[in-house]
Amino acid sequence: MPGPVLRRRGFLSATAGLAAALTLAACGDGTETARPAAGSSAPAGQGWSFTDDRGKKLELAQPPAKIVAQVGSAAALWDFGVRPVAVFGPHKLKDGAKDPQAGNVDIAKVEGLGNVWDEFNVEKYISLQPELLVSSMYVKDTLWYVPEKSKDTIEQIAPTAGIMLTGKSATEVIGTYEELAASLGADMRGVPEAKARMEAATKQLAQFKDLKILLMSGGPDQMWVVNPPEYPDIVHLTAAGLDVVTPSKVDEGGFFQTLSWENADTYDADVILYDTRTQSLKPEEMLKKPTFAKLPAVEAGQLYPWRAEVPFSYQGYAAFLEELVANLKKARPLG
Incomplete structure (x- = not known):
């Protein structure tokens, strides 16, 4: 899949500077059920912590509710019941329709911070007062679709969580998103049935x-x-x-x-x-x-x-x- 500095639209490489050719497209199962926003079912006043795949332990006084996510991460979290306030990465096609990569995310209900490689509206991100940013990683410590030029600024605004993809099985990656979603207070509605399928x-x-x-x-x-x-x-x-x-x-x-x-x-x-x-x-x-x-x-x-x-x-x-x-x-x- 991909790597840093990559315009990854196809096969992304883990080597900086290697340009890739294709845009990602994914497909959810199309189902949508009403679920609470992230953190809504977590006990009030309880501390929150999560250790991401960089080995970075994130800690906050309470579960973050205002979550911004790279579109692939947003699609995963959405199916577990987490509702990001904004996404970045390919989520809208040229004709305005939803990019399949967005899965079940309702793009009409989230802010878009960028739709192509190296595009991330930092000013809008700051205005949202985010409490957590989530992105996948193809190379450890490199958050996918977070531009190198604004990475330092972005990471100063709110904690960031990186979920590693390379070298892992799908079940491992899904399990990490499940753990993150549970920590955020998602109700996991529909998860047992989908897991059985x-x-x-x-x-x-x-x-x-x-x-x-x-x-x-x-x-x-x-x-x-x-x-x-x-x-x-x-x-x-x-x-x-x-x-x-x-x-x-x-x-x-x-x-x-x-x-x-x-x-x-x-x-x-x-x-x-x-x-x-x-x-x-x-x-x-x-x-x-x-x-x-x-x-x-x-x-x-x-x-x-x-x-x-x-x-x-x-x-x-x-x-x-x-x-x-x-x-x-x-x-x-x-x-």
């Missing part, structure tokens, strides 16, 4: 162990083959029994291997899962690349979506895995 769908993945699966993203001049260990969702899939292609040589940063479209046939696969993020090429665009169009999986119609930035919540993963199971049931080994 996620677990049931996960168990079904083992039946597809005979399928060789390649996950990729496409750009105008090249394609990227993902490196499974760096992605929480793919770590989850491989742990559940899926056989996912691991590139033999990854780019600097470790997140993926870049190939020209002429070399799209470098790896054999029965199934190809394509990145659905906003600026990744759509299937009809990739099919115009002759080498890609002739791949056995493509010719067999075994080309299915990869929801590369699913919210780290049980709701988000239940929907993602159920869709994947339904698609893989249509596939067959091609060897």
Whole structure:
């Protein structure tokens, strides 16, 4: 997934200065239930503490209620019942519609502090009098979508919590968001049911162990083959029994291997899962690349979506895995 200084819109690298190509897109399960704002169910006057993935212990006199979050973190927290007052990162498409990455967040009810890489309205952030900022991390100590140029100012305004993604499984990341949400007083409505759905769908993945699966993203001049260990969702899939292609040589940063479209046939696969993020090429665009169009999986119609930035919540993963199971049931080994 990503790294610092990255315009990450696709595969982000953990190396500063490495630019990435694609915008993230995720998909929640579309359900919305009335839940209290963060902190509303926490006992009044009780102290609050949370240790984030930087090993940083955050302590306040009471649970923070005014929370600002990077859109991926906002989507995860929203499903646990936390309602941020503002988001930053890709949450609105060019036509004004909600970016799928925002999951179930009601973008009409939150402030937007920035929608693209390196955009963060510090003045508006200060005016909101935030009590906590939450963001994911692809590189330890680097909060995703918090601009380097204004990082110091932003971190002086309110405590910040960083949730690490790289090198972890989806269940670990979801568990951290669950812990944070619980500490903030969220009521967790719907969580047990969603967790059961996620677990049931996960168990079904083992039946597809005979399928060789390649996950990729496409750009105008090249394609990227993902490196499974760096992605929480793919770590989850491989742990559940899926056989996912691991590139033999990854780019600097470790997140993926870049190939020209002429070399799209470098790896054999029965199934190809394509990145659905906003600026990744759509299937009809990739099919115009002759080498890609002739791949056995493509010719067999075994080309299915990869929801590369699913919210780290049980709701988000239940929907993602159920869709994947339904698609893989249509596939067959091609060897």
